[in-house]
Amino acid sequence: MTDYQWIVSAGGTITAGGALTDDYADITWTTIGSKTLTLNYTNGSGCRAINATQLDITVHDLPVVTCPADFVVCVNTASFALSGGAPAGGIYSGTGVSGGNFDPASAGVATHTITYTFTDANLCPNSCTFEIDVDPVPSAATQTITICSGDTANIDLRSIIPGATFTWTASNPSGATVTGFNSCNSSCDTIITDVLDNQTEKIPGGSNGSNGVVRYVVTPTANGCVGNPFNIDVTVRPSLIELDLTWNSNFIEDFIEVCAGEQALSSNDIEIIINGSLLTQNGYFSQGGEWNPTFMYGPTAEGPWTDAPGYWNTPEGPYQWAVDLSINNRLGYHYFIVHITDPVTGCTRISNPAILHVVSSLVVEAGGPDFLCSSSTPTPYTLDDAFVGGISATGGNWTANVGGGQIINNFSNPAVATYRPPADYVGEIILTLTSNDPDGGGVCVPLTDTRTLTLLEPISFDGCIDPLTWTESQTNSDGYLNDSGAPCFATLIGGNNGSGSLGSNDITHCTGEGTLSFDWSLSSPANEIVWHTEDQQSGYQSGSNMIVSRPTNISAGDLIIVTIHIDENVTVSSLPSGFSAISANSGSHSTRATLATFWKIATGSEPANYSFTISGSISSNDRIFSSRITGHNSTNPIGNSRGVTAYLGYPTMDYMRLVIPSINTTTANSMLVAAMTVDMDGENYLDYANSPIGMNALYYENAETSARVANQIITGSGATGDREFSWPSFHSYNRTNMRTAGQLFVINPAPLDVDAAYVIIDDVPILLGNTNGASGTYSTQVYSGDDIAFGMLTDINTGGPGELTIYNLDVPNDKPELTGITDSIVPGCQLPGYNPVPVPPTVIDDCGTATIKAGYPTVAASGGTCAGSKVWNWVYVDECGEESDEFTQTITWTVVNDVIINCPANDTLPECSVAATIQTRYNTWKAGFTSSGGCGLIADNMHSFPLLPDLTCGGELE
Known part of the structure; x- marks a missing residue:
């Protein structure tokens, strides 16, 4: 058998091979430095090498390698x-x-x-x-849409590629010329909102125009990736024919001014103008025409638009719209348009507006609102602060919407008329003041205004919340609490004491736990400039003087404006005391037209009349007017001004226009005044004269001078823009040359006022309202002992102080609470006739001081010879008549009662009585000792009876 022996020095690990039968080894080194690997070998005969083989190894560190960020x-x-x-x-x-x-x-x-x-x-x-x-890069296919001329493209690019940003170039590569497109190469919106106009027209029965194409080449970008450009082709249909409206069949007279109730020209109808030509019998745009012409009405130039009141004036032609005369009875501006629809494409177009301005030579103010207590025996009250004003003769009568009352009218002065409400009536009554006929001929209609009278039950400020029970406090204020309406209502009058600082006037009362509720109404006349047309006066010529009465209702500090309108070339050579000419146009004149304006601040003793001396020829045709203005800047009432004169040759059929160039206002809410004088060759007066659009016509009577004055509050500051008096010239109307003089001037306003009404709960103010005529109902949870208050804040009240009226008031009230000793035992023994003294309860009330109810306390005594008892009952009543729960206190005590001892009579027995008899008589004697009186068990205080001795042979025992 053959085997290997692998030996690795420290820091090395064999990771592959290295077994007895392996002739190789993979080694992983975890540390660096000099290392050794030793190998020995044993052959198949079991012989082992004498010397192992050693390999010296140097282990190097790995290089440090870093990668770039993702x-x-x-x-x-x-x-x-x-x-x-x-x-x-x-x-x-x-x-x-x-x-x-x-x-x-x-x-x-x-x-x-x-x-x-x-x-x-x-x-x-x-x-x-x-x-x-x-x-990926953002991309999109070519998009195509079709719109009507004049529409917004309204292309939401993110609906095509969500989350992307875009740039684009725009062009008109084909078809008709289209305007209104724009390119965008940076910081672009994600919606293309160009309004695209096709420059060709579709004319019913004529040219159809042609489509135009606007191409937007859009480059999208998403996640920093710029995509391939894609096209959006917008086909813009031809414009529908331009339409104008006119009150006059001879030319485009799209603005007309009439007195209330008067027709516009002869038939009060509007006609359609196509490309400057009057539309006659045209089946496309007439009643029932296939282009569906629809007349619309709006109270402003921007709408909102509703179907116009009126009808197709078929007898005059099915292309004319007769405006319902009810519109002519409503003062102010009225706007009319006609809306057409292309039956093929569905595209629509609206005409330029025709404007009707309804004015009156009169102004009506009914006054109010009023609050009174309902009564079974009502008394008349005066309808003060009402008026019918204007240059012409004025008067007015009152009517009521509820029967059972009585009106005593004073036609010449409606402010002294009286009204007696119906008996026991509760609720609102609407009183209507109707003026006289302005022109006396029925052409111009009377004006009306309403006044609200609220009759209240006498429950708001009665008893404990009578106004006299409220604490009144003032800071920088000369205001006061008007409690003349109690117990039905109370009115808190504001004021700033002339200090120039915010003034506050508060009334405060305490409350119980529950719901505080009330109704309120705020009168807060603004410090806006007011031209009091009701107080205007019209004067006359006398020799070389123009004389006018002072305005009615004049007060010291009011601004007086006088305008003089003369149809000759004259100058004003002498002024009444205190008057100054308005700069830049004193005696503006052309060949035969003069306009001059003057001002002064009224004193406390103004003369009855003002006389202006004129150098030059004047006549009864000339006019002079005086007017009263409030809400002006008392130290600098007149701002910039400008005058013009112009000679106007009459046109064939068109407007004649007197344009007065723009001037600047320096303060917001200034009043701009425009005035005009016209002298006409061979004519007595101007027909159908229009005041500048947007201005309030003060509608003076017509005369050869054609005097006109108009005004307007300018909410901003800076250039006012030009103002234009205009009048039509057609047929026999205004067909002559004219000399004109015009003027603009600014009346500077007083500083803005502050009038604000509050309810105050424990020193926390809650705004009720700060605008004139505001009203409402308020309720909130309050808690016992809270302070409630009503406050009126006022600053710079040249418009008049703010007045807060409170009615239907419900203030929670807690019944008095009685606490104290309910049961008491007197220690020790008391002599007969003892009379204890009670401890009255402590009285706690939410506000005010409760008093003991009549007949209280009640007292009840009981007891016997040994004990006494007495019971007291208390009831208290607060200022609101609320009774407390009955409080009971009981006192008990012990009474002294003497103890009486009764002794038996002496007993004598015969001599030599037997012992038994003596014993029986002895026991009877002992039992004869008794007691009476005392209370309960009586202690036996007797000494022990002596023992009975032997008395058989005589003797005695004590």
Whole structure:
């Protein structure tokens, strides 16, 4: 038998071979340095070599090999040399690796493990691995969509390739010219939102136009991989024919101003204009036409759009829309469009709007809201703060929506009219103030406004929550609590005491546990500029003077504006005391038109009239107006201004326009005022004059000067934009040359006010409201002893103080709680007639001081000769009339009672009585000792009876 003996020095391990029969051995060394391998051999005869063979081995350390970090490449990245393995000079291997290069396309989309192997000078190899992620590139097929001209492309690119980003180029490679497309080469959105317009038109019965194509060449990028560009072809159908609307069949008159109730021109209808030409009998766009024309109405230029009130004016032509006259009764701006639909493509188009501006020479304010207590015997109250105002004659009457009351009208002054509500009525009553006919001929309709009266039960502020029981506190405030409406309601008036700092006025009360609830209403007049048309005055010419009365209801500090409109070339040579000309346009004039404006701050003693001296010719056709303004900046009321004059030759059929260039406002919420004077050759007055769009027409009466003034609150600051007075010239209307003068000026506002109403629970304020007319119902959980309060905060209240009205108030109330001694025993013994003194209970109430109920405490006594007892009962009542539970206290005691001893009479026996008889008589004698009185068992305090001696032969015992 042959065998081998393998001996490995320390640090080596045979991992293969090395057995007795193996003539080889694989050794793994775990430590470095000089090592030995010893081998001996035994032959088949059992002879062993005398000397073993030893191999000296030097074990070297493995080289340190590092790989680059894992990384990502795109599958379309060109083959590239691998690098980053260290030490340099090693070999890369793995899928997609060849000659030290990595080819992503060859490797394919996946995660690939790459090995880097390095062999050092000692021929010791070592390796490491890293990963290369090969990502796909985003791609998409060509997309095609079709839209109508004027539509948004609205292409959601991520719905095509989720998660990608995109750039694109856009072009119009074929078909009709299309505008509105844009390229994007960086930071692009993922939705293409271009509005695309085909420049050809489809005209019913005429040209069909042609489609145009916009091509978006989109390059997607995902995970850093730039994909192959793909196309999105958008076919844009032809534009539908452009439509305009007009109130006038002679030209495009798309804006008209009428007084309330008046028709627009002769028939109050709108007609369709196609490419500048009036649409006549056209079956496509007339009533029932295949293009389905639909007239729509909106309260703003942006809608929302609903079907227009009115009807197809068939007698005039099935292509005209007669607007329902109910629209003409509503003050403000009204917008109309017509909507058409292509029966083939479904594409739609809306026309440019026709605008109706309804104004009035009057203004109506009904006032309110009001709160009163319901009563079985109601008394009339005055409907103050109501008015019908304007330049023309004014008046108004009241009506109520509930019968049983009584109105005593005062037509000339509705503010002194009275109303007596129905007896015992609870709830709301709507009072309507209706003005007089503005023009006296029925063309322009009266205006109305409503006033709400709320009649309340007398339960809110009665008893313990009478306003007088609330604690009122003020900081920087001259406000107060108006309790004249108690017990039905109370009103907290704000104020800032003129301090210029925020003022607070609070009323506070305590509460029990439960639900606090109430209704509230806030009057919070804003510090906005108000042009009081109700107080305007119209003046007259007298000699060389223009005279006007001061505005009604004038107060010190009000701003007075006077405008003078004259149809000649004149100057204002002398002003009343205190007036200043508005700069940049004092006496603006052309050949025969003058417009001049003036201002002053009212004093406490304004004269009844103002007289302006005019140099030049004036007549009864000329006009002067005075107006009262509040909410202005008291130290700098007038801002920028500009005046223009223009000579206007009349057109064939079109608008004549007086354009006043833009000026700047410096403060938000300023008021912009536009004014105009027109002198007409050979005509008495201007027909169908329009104030600038967006402005509130103050609608002065027509005269040869055609005086107009309009105003508008400008919410921002900066350039106001041009303002344009316009009027149509057609047929016999306004067919003459005209001289005009116009002006813009700014009234600066007072600082914004602060009016805010709060309910305050244990010093935590909760906002109820801070806008005028706000109201609501409030309820919350409160707890015994909480403080509740109502607060009115006010600052800079030039618009008037905020007023918070509270009604239907329910404040929780806890009944008084009585605590104390309920049972008491008096120690010791008391003499007959003893009268104990009770200890009254402690009274705890949620707020206020409870008092003992009449007839209390009640007292009841009981007991006998040995004991006494007395019972007291208390009941307390709080300020709200709530009674406590009955509290009982019982006191008991022991009464002193003397003990009486009764002794038996002496007993005498005959001499020589026998012993038995003596014993019996002795026992009877002892039993004769008795007691009375005392309470309960009486202790036997007698000495022991003496022993009975032998008395047979005589003797005695005591």
